[in-house]
Amino acid sequence: MKFDDYSPPTLPSLDQQRDALRKGLGRAMQWAMSRRLDDTPLMEACLRDQRFDMSVEDSRGDWLWQMIQAVGGTDRFRVPILREFHDISDDYSAGQLCELAKHYARKGDPAFRTRLYEIVERKPFVNSPWLGEEEIIELDGESALLFAINVRGRGLANRKWAWDDERLIEQATERLGEGPVSQLLDNATDEAVCAFQRMWRQRMKEKPEQEPALSHKERVKAITVAEIVAAAESEDTGFGMFRGWGMHADPTDLGIVLRRLWAAQEPKVIAKFLTVFSNRALPDFDARLIELCQHSDAEVRRRAFSALEKNTHRLIREFAFAGLAKGLSDGSVVGLFINNYEQGDEHRILEAMEFPADECELHWLLMDVNKVLEKNSQADASQLAMITYASTPCENCRFFALRLLHNQKAVPEWVKEECRYDSGQDCRELIEKALESTKVA
Numbered sequence: 001m002k003f004d005d006y007s008p009p010t011l012p013s014l015d016q017q018r019d020a021l022r023k024g025l026g027r028a029m030q031w032a033m034s035r036r037l038d039d040t041p042l043m044e045a046c047l048r049d050q051r052f053d054m055s056v057e058d059s060r061g062d063w064l065w066q067m068i069q070a071v072g073g074t075d076r077f078r079v080p081i082l083r084e085f086h087d088i089s090d091d092y093s094a095g096q097l098c099e100l101a102k103h104y105a106r107k108g109d110p111a112f113r114t115r116l117y118e119i120v121e122r123k124p125f126v127n128s129p130w131l132g133e134e135e136i137i138e139l140d141g142e143s144a145l146l147f148a149i150n151v152r153g154r155g156l157a158n159r160k161w162a163w164d165d166e167r168l169i170e171q172a173t174e175r176l177g178e179g180p181v182s183q184l185l186d187n188a189t190d191e192a193v194c195a196f197q198r199m200w201r202q203r204m205k206e207k208p209e210q211e212p213a214l215s216h217k218e219r220v221k222a223i224t225v226a227e228i229v230a231a232a233e234s235e236d237t238g239f240g241m242f243r244g245w246g247m248h249a250d251p252t253d254l255g256i257v258l259r260r261l262w263a264a265q266e267p268k269v270i271a272k273f274l275t276v277f278s279n280r281a282l283p284d285f286d287a288r289l290i291e292l293c294q295h296s297d298a299e300v301r302r303r304a305f306s307a308l309e310k311n312t313h314r315l316i317r318e319f320a321f322a323g324l325a326k327g328l329s330d331g332s333v334v335g336l337f338i339n340n341y342e343q344g345d346e347h348r349i350l351e352a353m354e355f356p357a358d359e360c361e362l363h364w365l366l367m368d369v370n371k372v373l374e375k376n377s378q379a380d381a382s383q384l385a386m387i388t389y390a391s392t393p394c395e396n397c398r399f400f401a402l403r404l405l406h407n408q409k410a411v412p413e414w415v416k417e418e419c420r421y422d423s424g425q426d427c428r429e430l431i432e433k434a435l436e437s438t439k440v441a
Contacts, residue, residue, distance in 0.1 A: 001353040003383045006390035007414045014041055021045040023052075024060065024395050024423025032070035042067055043077060046100060047084045049093040052363065052393040061099020063423045068100075078104065085115055091125035102135040113139065120148055130164050134171055142184055145172045146193060149185075153192030161199050169200060220244040225253035229260055232272040246276035251283045262288060267297035274300065277307040281339075285313045293319070293332075302332070309335035316340050324352040330361055331368035338368070341376040346384050359393050366392045370400045382410040389415065399426040406434060 008027035009016060018041045020028040031037040044050075046064050051057045068077050081104070085097045098116065105113035116139075119132040136144035145168075152165055173181050185197040223245050231241065246254070254276070261273035274292065282289065289311070292304035308316060317340045323333035328349065337345050349369065356362050366388040373381045381404040388401035402419060405411045411434070419431040 001350055001355075001387075003350065003387070006386060007412070008418060010036075012036060014038060017041040018044070022050045023393055023398070024057075024063070025390075025398075026418040026421030026423075026427075029063070029067055029070070029421035030418065032067040035071060037067065037071055039071070039073060039076065042071065042073070043080060046077065046081055046096075047093065049096045052359070052395065054092065057395045057423075058425065059095045059099055060423050061096045061102075064096070065100055065103045074104075074107070078109070082111055082115075085112065088124070091128040091131070094119075094125060094128060094131050098132050098135050102139060105135075105139055117147065121151055123151075129162075130167065133168055137172055137175060141176060142180065145176065145181070145184065146188070146190070149188075149196050150190055150192045153190075153194070153196035156195055156199060161203060165196070165200070166203065217244075217248055221248050225249070225256050228253075228257060228276065232257075232260070232276075233264075233269055242272055242275035243278045246278065246280045249276070249280070254280070254283050258282065258286070262286075267295070267300050270295070271297070271299045271303045274303040274307050277310065278303065279310065281310045281312070282307075285311050285315075287315055290315060290319050305332040305335065309338055312339045317342070321348075324348060327354050328352040329354040329356045329365070331364040331366075334365060334368040334372060337372045338375050341372060341379065343378065346373065346379045346381070350383055350387075353387075355391070363392060363394050363397065366401075367394070367397050370397055370404065373404050374400070377407075381405060381408050385410075386412075386415075395424040395427075398422075399424055399430070402427055402430060406430060 008020075008025075008030065012020070012027075012031055017028065017031065017037055019025075020031070021041055022045070028037060028042075032042070042064070045060075046068070049060070051060065068074060081097070081100055084093075085101055088094050088097060098119065101112040101116050104111075105116060113136075116132045116136050120136055123129045123131070125131060133148045136148065148168060152168065156165075169181065185193070185200070188194055188197060220241060223241060228242065228245055246257075249257075257273060257276050261270065261276075264270045264273060270292065289304060289308050293301055293308055295301050295304065308319075316336055320333055320336035320340060323336070328334065334349060334353075337349065349372070353365070353369075356365065369384050369388055373379050373385055381401075385401040385404040389398055389405065392398050392401070402411070402415070405415070411431075416431055416435065419427045422428050422431075
């Protein structure tokens, strides 16, 4: 792969604008501020949440609102966003739309405020009963909190107390303060609010009396090797316990599992035994693990590569270089260099690397590139980390690549400026701290 110029173009095409908005790159904000961001890709990003991993990346509603204002699009964007907010069909984009609605409501738009309260009242998505609550509390404070609690209090007649009931109080306390929230609940006269308050107080009273739950480590360490072997050789297709057990298992028990692995014939059994070693090196390296990386079953191959990369051995380097020679379009081969790196390998990886068409495969490839560079600080990160920064669809991986560049003092000036407007708070804070330290120096 040829190292390229990844700086933002002066006159971005629509595809380049869409790419920056999808990834959350700060260049999208820069284009908006200089009126070089078109309405169409920005509208698309507002109406459909484009984050790669919603479980770890924060909602982008506030970030998008800044761009709407920068392009002077508050009025132009209003009707399409309001229409989508009324006809909202999935909970993937609902949180982002609630954030955008909050900003319109704060500007005095009653339609958005009314719809936010409707969502809190009607709870259109069973798996997201908290939608809109944070936004109305941010808008209207105590009165909004009472409204949300009243809705939940009425619901408690037909359901049990849930974790998100407590979450509502925790969020309100962070915004309004513990004293005001407690006083608001204690002084309530509404029956539904009082029902919620009684349940909440009871739950808080029970908490100190509950026996501390066993940690995950304690739970998996209590599992015997006989139970692991039985589970691996059973018809159950789950992989839940094997990785954690392997991380903390006694070497003798690992030896027992290894003997069963080498004797196993069924692919699903082999895959489960391999998972034991997905975060733990073999007690003694065995070249048969490399052979499993070439197994006819795709799941066996995937888990064999995952296990192999935890080990260090010259045969693994030889196998990795054979993989490089065939072209590098997934992370399985790159991962083998994490614990088998030697000076200059980063350049060999760059030469062999090819971008897969699938976005998830691209993410895994670049995630493993990050891991190689993080584990081996002597590696030159200036090119591979730059490629990851500009190309990964994942906000977290972009931050890790930026941190690698920062640690080697290899952040280009245009990246420093761009990252001030990144969708990810971690990227923004890292660059702000770097800029502050430069000023102090």
